[in-house]
Amino acid sequence: MSEPRSRQRQDVAEAYSIQTRSGIQGALRGGSIGVGLTIISHYTWPFFRRQTFQFKGFIVCTCTVFGLVISAERALQEYEALRRWEENDIRKEARLHLAQQGIIPTETAIAKWRANQEADTERPN
Template sequence: MSSSDSRNQRQKDVEDAFRVQSTAGIYGAMRSTAVGVGLAIIAHHTWPAFRRQTLAFKGFLVSGFTCFGLVFGAETALLEHENQRRREENVIRRAARIDLARQGLIGTETEIARWKAERGQ
């Protein structure tokens, strides 16, 4: 595998991770915004002290829920994506080490990279 091929693969991985993170962040923000609006409506109708608060303060609380959902939704999805990629890479590396051992070679980083290049992985 040439330097340009590995660079292109890394770029593809980065773009894929960004796509996963941004999509999950949007959905997380939408869910938590709905929760924040729902709680604000409930609090407005049941709690007189909350009813006296300004609209700006209520909007601030809802935007806090939105930011929370955005950040934690995106982070959770990215961590899960990274774990999945790590598990996939470990399976490939394990197969490479076993195959190289059968050939009588030691599974060094160079040999594993060569093995992956031969199989197009």
């Protein structure tokens, strides 16, 4: 398997774990808000008290799913922004080094530069 492909698989696995953890936390937060609002509404609003148990459960489920989705999406967007920022820094450094050597920084040249940099950091002194 090629190096970029394995790096991409690692990124996907890390993003999945971040999104899963954040989604569970968001679901717990949203579910507790839904339960709390349902209890408060039940005891303070006569119209809501007359609603069926299924409808109240639907309200709690809706809050739970909303919390899960929003939290997981926010975590994923933050992770993607961080990865984009790191990638842009690496590409900026590669363009600078290649330009100093008189090489036009094409995608191929940047990929070769990156492979050389990774090989240099892995090589023991």
